[in-house]
Amino acid sequence: MEYQDKTLNCIECGGTFTFTATQQQYHQEKGYTSEPKRCPPCRAARKSAMPATTRVAGPGPAGSGGGPRGDRSSFEAVCAECGQKASVPFRPNPDRPVYCDQCFRKHRQGRPGGSRHG
Numbered sequence: 001m002e003y004q005d006k007t008l009n010c011i012e013c014g015g016t017f018t019f020t021a022t023q024q025q026y027h028q029e030k031g032y033t034s035e036p037k038r039c040p041p042c043r044a045a046r047k048s049a050m051p052a053t054t055r056v057a058g059p060g061p062a063g064s065g066g067g068p069r070g071d072r073s074s075f076e077a078v079c080a081e082c083g084q085k086a087s088v089p090f091r092p093n094p095d096r097p098v099y100c101d102q103c104f105r106k107h108r109q110g111r112p113g114g115s116r117h118g
């Protein structure tokens, strides 16, 4: 029996890929009866991905374009301690120093808790 190249649709990316005669023969030898449902790149991606994921492959949100950028109201500031960029959930006050998350914790922990009469 001779095989012929087939063009199949990938259920993952929706693209088309060629199910070559050689691959068909290989499938036949392996005893596979169903045709591949995914293109080679998608299959490779699935292989490399973690098997135990509970991702729901539903229809995507309407409208295409636009990355998954979080549009939270955070302000960019420079940490007064380490000089790194820090995003704070409030508008940074120029009169007060702004700390990044790390330095902020440090300062909180370093604070003396009790009050004493000196």
Ligand SMILES: [Zn+2]
Pocket: 010, 011, 012, 013, 014, 015, 038, 039, 040, 041, 042
């Ligand atoms: Zn694909």
Ligand SMILES: [Zn+2]
Pocket: 079, 080, 081, 082, 083, 084, 099, 100, 101, 102, 103, 104
């Ligand atoms: Zn810092």
